[in-house]
Amino acid sequence: MRFPKRQERRRFWEALRAGADRTEAAVAAGSPSGTARRWFQQAGGVLPPHVPETSSGRYLSFSEREEIFAGVERGESIRQIAKALGRAPSTVLRELRPNMEHQLYRSRSRFSKRRGRPWNYRPSWAQERAKRLASRPKTAKLAKNAQLRELVQAKLLKKLSPEQISRQLRKQFPDDAEMQVSHETIYQSIYVQGRGALRRELAICLRTGRALRRPHRKSQERRGRIPNMVNISERPAEVEDRAVPGHWEGDLIKGKYGRSAIGTLVERRTRYLILLHLPRGQTAEEVEKAMIAATKRLPDTLWKSLTWDQGSEMANHAKITVASDLAIYFCDPAKPWQRGSNENTNGLLRQYFPKGTDLSVHSAEHLEFVADEMNQRPRKTLDWLEPREALAKLFSESPS
Secondary structure (H helix, E strand, C coil): CCCCCHHHHHHHHHHHHCCCCHHHHHHHHCCCHHHHHHHHHHCCCCCCCCCCCCCCCCCCCHHHHHHHHHHHHCCCCHHHHHHHHCCCHHHHHHHHHHHHHHHHHHCHHHCCEECCEECCCCHHHHHHHHHHHHCCCCCCHHHHCHHHHHHHHHHHHCCCCHHHHHHHHHHHCCCCHHHCCCHHHHHHHHHCCCCCCCCHHHHHHCCCCCCCCCCCCCHHHHHCCCCCCCEHHHCCHHHCCCCCCCEEEEEEEECHHHCCEEEEEEECCCCCEEEECCCCCCCHHHHHHHHHHHHCCCCHHHCCEEEECCCHHHCCHHHHHHHHCCEEEECCCCCHHHHHHHHHHHHHHCCCCCCCCCHHHCCHHHHHHHHHHHHCCCEHHHCCECHHHHHHHHHHHCCC
16 A cells, blocks of 8 residues: 655645646646545545745745844844734734744753844744644534534534524624634534534535535636636626627536536527537647637627636637637636526536536537527527527628
8 A cells, every 4th residue: 555645745735725626736746646536535625724835815934934033133123024024013923922932941041132132033943833833633613612513513404504603603602702613613624524523414504515625716826727818807898788799608518527528609699509529628729729610600790709717728718819800708717607698508508418428429410400409499588589590680680
């Protein structure tokens, strides 16, 4: 049996924090995918406590600790050091006090004073201490307090969300901190194995019903995977009211294990559908070729803009724009309603392409057949016109 090193696990979590998915993180860590999956399941999908080497909004970085040391050496006050770092004075004080006092206790002979200040603060020692404290095992509050645990479990069974429970407990026990708990603690007590607090089966009481927690990617992390993307906030106002034709929404519907896909394009005004055949995979290059071919099927006047999700399959969006003069905009993360017509159509397409099936078996001819059937469906939003009729009406109304 192979026992992974601590460094591998650390690299795995660091890759996840950087925006990689689980498979990419396993490759970055040099670990088998099965091992990485076990780490993820053991953690319940919650990233473990971490003190980064670089600066973050919450933790001091090593470089910041070096700046603190330099400020102390220069004889600056706590407020002067904090101002230079852009941190609160209390943050600097909390950093200096325990580290200096602890070293003073361990080695009084090395203690000296200049300008009335102790000079034995060491950034490297403080960084290691911060890492050690961040990763120490902690007993969960709900594991220690049986009364609080039973109360939280009862509220979960009543379908209250962790945030509602947390707020309710504050009102119920305003003067008793031991009977208050944050919503994040409740989530971790359900999801993280080994916390010994709430029963895992209580996850079904949550609105998501998930047994594992999905990690959230920050928008800037997702955005880093697509160079030079233009956000939907910069999309022209004329797109919103659907009065002007030629604005499209697109996405991929994926097959079993995400290994196959079909591209979907929906024109916002007419709901006209075009399906992209991707027999050789969903790479950026394959999607680029399929998109450019699709733009040749209708007049150029009907290709003004495209709104797509922030998937890596659109990494070559700039090449598509150059080849077709199609402006491409990207939705905000986790906001599928920003391309609502496409999302609704994708749901209807599952009648033809069920989830959990291999989509690569469908030929280009079959995709044409499905798109034609969809374009012949009367739509309530079109006053019961068919999308193909709405498109034909556009052509008849356009000046010759």
